[in-house]
Amino acid sequence: MTSSVRLGADRHFPARPIPDTAVSSLHELTTADGAKVTGVLRTIPGARTVVCLMHPRQDFTHHVLVPELLARGMAVWTQGTRSVNNDLNLLHEQAVLDMAAGQVFLRNSPFDHVVTLGHSGGGTLAALYHQQSGLPPGRRISRTPAGRPVDLAGADLPVPDAAVFMAPHLGQGVLLERLIDPSVTHETDPLSVDPELDPYSAANGFADAPQSSTYTPEFVAHYRAAQRARIERIDAHARELAAEATAARQRFKRSADVADRRRALAPRIITVYRTDADLRGTDQTLDANERPYGSLFGSRPDLINYGLLGFGRLSTPEAWLSTWSAVSTHADFLRCAPGIGAPTLLVELTGDQAAFPPDSAAMMKSFGSGDATHRSVRGLHFGGPLSPGEPAGSSLAADVIGAWTAERFPLAD
Known part of the structure; x- marks a missing residue:
């Protein structure tokens, strides 16, 4: 191995050009809470x-x-949330309001049918939106996990006509629970390691890349329990910090003391080191599929794990609890999917490094729709080809999506 090996994942690949007949327009929308x-x-x-x-x-x-x-004859709406490309304070409950603004806009546009398409983490957001839009207003989420009021009950949440998912994982929090490195012994020290839990130690079954590691069932069980325990510890810290800010806001309302206002506004940022340590990235026998060695971030998770890239590295306490905590988040695919009553299509990519065959099977069992279809195509998580010279997974998935949608809705006049 040499230090010159490129660490990053191959997320970018040649794509089909936009058709010449396509017309694009940019739209600014206002959400129900004024964003x-x-x-x-x-x-x-x-x-x-x-x-x-x-x-x-x-x-x-x-x-x-x-x-x-x-x-394939469909119009496409792409939309960002208020936290796009800056998820420091990403609250999924607010993202539902953001998505609702787009759904209201589309319902007032000259289209007969609106279909959501959730790719990767967009899958759980779409599932959460479908769940909430299908509930009576009084049963919708009213507070974030940290306790902030969020008025989903008062918002217009149009119910989409269908739900399509391509390579959805189980949610940011559930994904992070499998990625987080439980061998961190001190949350303020990115190099601290408990050797008994180190996923990149030969003593625990690790083999140098690109040879597949071999972790024992006992180590896997111990490791995953420790991952959960680390999430719970960070949760407890996040709740403590959120409670401090809430108490300061409440004191300020009573006293108007500027010192309390400052305490309420002062940022409390949670830093989470080493979040590219999913055992499945290096042991390809775990939840086996056609994925290449490595993680979503590249071919050397044993190095990337110690770098800057990774999920949930920086967040506010509210964002941690709302988005990154498998314990506290509302955005859990398997909990939301029973609320999807519309026709549903799940397209699994056989080389996925974030959503694995057991995940797809669990998703299919959880859908509330009586019209749920599962298809598999060869490809990588971001839609690239599984092997050089093959069609892109995104193109194969689009074939499936186009045919499935055409069976249910006329695509064009």
């Missing part, structure tokens, strides 16, 4: 069905599926 969000509508002549692509954290404006869906 501003933007979306891009791309349509083609005669399109009657519009597909909504949205992610809680990322900008999907140029998502690889956009030209693929346009080429």
